[in-house]
Amino acid sequence: MSDNIQGKVWKYGDDINTDVIFPGKYTYTVHNYAEMAQYALEDLDPTFAKQVQTGDILVVGKNFGNGSSREQAAICLREAGVSAVIGKSFARIWYRNAINNGLLAIVCPAAVEAIETGQSIAIDMQQHQIIVNNTAHAFAPFSQTAVDLLNAGGLLPYTIQKLQAKTDSN
Amino acid sequence: MPATFAQKAIARAAGLEAVEVGQVVDVRPDRVLSHDNTAPISQTYAKFGQDFIPNPDRLVITLDHAAPPPTPAHAKNHTDIRKFVAHHGIEHFFEVGRGICHQVHSEEALILPGQMILGSDSHTPHFGWLGAFGAGIGRSEVAALWATEELWLRVPETVQITLTGHLSPYVTAKDVSLHLIGSVGADGALYQAVEFTGAGLRSLSIDSRMVLPNMMAEFGAKSAFLPPDELVFNYLAPRLARRTGMSITAAQAAVRENVLQPDAGATYSAHYEINLSAIEPLIAVPHQVDNVKPISEINNVKVDQAVIGTCTNGRLEDLAAAANIVRGKRINPSTRFIIVPASSEVMQDATNLGYVADLINAGAIFGPPGCGPCMGNHLGVLGPEEVCISSANRNFRGRMGEPSAFVYLGSPEVVAASALTGQITDPREVMA
Numbered sequence: 001m002s003d004n005i006q007g008k009v010w011k012y013g014d015d016i017n018t019d020v021i022f023p024g025k026y027t028y029t030v031h032n033y034a035e036m037a038q039y040a041l042e043d044l045d046p047t048f049a050k051q052v053q054t055g056d057i058l059v060v061g062k063n064f065g066n067g068s069s070r071e072q073a074a075i076c077l078r079e080a081g082v083s084a085v086i087g088k089s090f091a092r093i094w095y096r097n098a099i100n101n102g103l104l105a106i107v108c109p110a111a112v113e114a115i116e117t118g119q120s121i122a123i124d125m126q127q128h129q130i131i132v133n134n135t136a137h138a139f140a141p142f143s144q145t146a147v148d149l150l151n152a153g154g155l156l157p158y159t160i161q162k163l164q165a166k167t168d169s170n
Numbered sequence: 171m172p173a174t175f176a177q178k179a180i181a182r183a184a185g186l187e188a189v190e191v192g193q194v195v196d197v198r199p200d201r202v203l204s205h206d207n208t209a210p211i212s213q214t215y216a217k218f219g220q221d222f223i224p225n226p227d228r229l230v231i232t233l234d235h236a237a238p239p240p241t242p243a244h245a246k247n248h249t250d251i252r253k254f255v256a257h258h259g260i261e262h263f264f265e266v267g268r269g270i271c272h273q274v275h276s277e278e279a280l281i282l283p284g285q286m287i288l289g290s291d292s293h294t295p296h297f298g299w300l301g302a303f304g305a306g307i308g309r310s311e312v313a314a315l316w317a318t319e320e321l322w323l324r325v326p327e328t329v330q331i332t333l334t335g336h337l338s339p340y341v342t343a344k345d346v347s348l349h350l351i352g353s354v355g356a357d358g359a360l361y362q363a364v365e366f367t368g369a370g371l372r373s374l375s376i377d378s379r380m381v382l383p384n385m386m387a388e389f390g391a392k393s394a395f396l397p398p399d400e401l402v403f404n405y406l407a408p409r410l411a412r413r414t415g416m417s418i419t420a421a422q423a424a425v426r427e428n429v430l431q432p433d434a435g436a437t438y439s440a441h442y443e444i445n446l447s448a449i450e451p452l453i454a455v456p457h458q459v460d461n462v463k464p465i466s467e468i469n470n471v472k473v474d475q476a477v478i479g480t481c482t483n484g485r486l487e488d489l490a491a492a493a494n495i496v497r498g499k500r501i502n503p504s505t506r507f508i509i510v511p512a513s514s515e516v517m518q519d520a521t522n523l524g525y526v527a528d529l530i531n532a533g534a535i536f537g538p539p540g541c542g543p544c545m546g547n548h549l550g551v552l553g554p555e556e557v558c559i560s561s562a563n564r565n566f567r568g569r570m571g572e573p574s575a576f577v578y579l580g581s582p583e584v585v586a587a588s589a590l591t592g593q594i595t596d597p598r599e600v601m602a
């Protein structure tokens with residue numbers, strides 16, 4: 001994860017549930033991460049998975065990711081190349097799944113209000129702000145762990161790295 | 171800045187002076203809970219390449235979800251867990267029959283006011299009854315916690331709920347929970363913490379208090395908190411003394427040591443007030459917990475099965491209420507009345523007090539302490555299109571067996587009254 005993220009915005013509304021992010025009919029049949037990207041947001045916007053570019057930013061309203069605990073609802077977005085999800089609020093389990101799978105998720109209602117679809121925006125991870133049309137919107141800083149988790153690519157590689165570092169320093 | 175309970179509890183567990191809402195911090199929970207899902211978690215743990223668990227004392231493991239095991243596959247799952255427990259020398263391990271994790275850890279005083287417990291079970295907010303911070307996490311997160319002892323948490327907003335008044339006869343904390351979830355919706359406290367307050371709380375027994383935070387998982391809450399008082403301290407202290415061998419004086423001090431109360435003037439994202447005196451018996455109708463109706467609107471719903479049990483309503487008070495309703499009567503011959511005590515302690519107390527005899531004489535069937543049929547594993551799963559009235563916390567389609575079955579949720583009083591008549595019944599009618 002870099003300190004500065006820039007990308008084109010895909011903006012959607014409130015209460016987007018895990019079934020439209022990653023349809024339930026694929027949960028027990030699709031195991032390949034790259035393939036998951038093909039179904040990202042399939043039941044919300046069928047053009048998304050076809051047109052999304054690596055580095056694009058997803059901007060959503062409140063309660064994004066409500067419903068099931070399926071981790072694919074975070075993984076499919078990461079695999080589709082989404083660099084960050086900015087939302088008014090996230091369903092708790094989706095949010096944890098995102099960070100634990102190395103997908104940056106930022107709560108910033110003011111930025112969501114200001115952002116329009118198709119716009120290019122920037123996220124400054126050092127200053128904890130989102131820059132939209134030259135206006136900065138602040139968000140609460142991430143802990144070092146969350147940053148490390150995102151950098152490592154998720155909780156499992158992160159935990160292995162952490163234990164490795166401990167062993168090496170002994 | 172005045173802080174909520176969640177802010178204080180997370181700050182304590184993160185070793186920080188204060189935290190702000192929305193901040194993501196690393197916490198070191200006092201306990202890490204897992205149950206029958208310990209076997210898959212141990213497989214994830216094996217990938218870390220570390221053959222020991224630092225501080226195994228923090229782990230609390232209970233075999234409760236499919237206990238005793240109904241199939242060879244379930245039995246192997248338990249066998250794998252026992253091997254893991256023996257290998258790592260995990261002391262706080264509870265065998266088949268001791269009861270449901272949330273009930274057992276409460277009875278064993280394994281978690282104290284102000285402490286934090288994280289667990290791979292969605293009803294871990296349960297421990298808010300005693301003023302602890304409990305939250306559910308994923309299985310791989312439990313594995314990571316075993317290995318590194320810390321996990322990141324986002325500091326949640328808090329919804330405040332003030333209880334006033336007194337419950338009427340045959341109205342319970344279950345009805346209060348259903349009232350709240352039904353009127354605000356199942357996402358009422360999404361990603362937020364819940365804090366209960368108000369004079370109405372003090373009139374609730376320990377068993378009733380446990381219902382509230384347990385049910386807050388169905389309100390979307392990350393965690394829930396009830397302010398601990400003398401009743402709570404006097405429940406925990408002798409249990410802590412019994413388990414650890416410390417003196418009762420030392421235990422009385424220990425249970426008060428980390429108490430955290432929210433500050434006056436803390437910021438809340440929403441506030442609801444509930445007058446307990448105005449609550450009526452309520453029913454959650456299939457297949458959503460927030461699909462709540464007054465019992466007066468539920469007419470001619472025949473039940474094939476009536477279940478009292480689970481971490482929501484399988485305690486002594488619940489069995490006492492049921493015994494009181496069926497004593498000296500016989501249940502409807504076309505209804506199966508299944509009772510699964512939440513723990514061996516509940517079973518023993520209910521036996522000593524004669525409730526078990528009252529219930530069996532009325533036609534009830536007792537299952538061994540544990541989760542019972544709550545999530546459709548065993549001991550009372552439902553067949554096609556069968557109808558069940560249950561004291562549990564979830565009525566999702568297919569949860570108790572066949573997807574075509576119907577699960578209604580209500581208080582133990584409602585379940586007992588319904589077992590008598592064979593249809594969903596207001597307990598006030600059979601007691602009139």
Ligand code: SF4
Nearest residue numbers: 270480481541544545
């Ligand atoms: S009784 Fe039901 S809700 Fe409670 S822990 Fe067991 S399966 Fe979960």
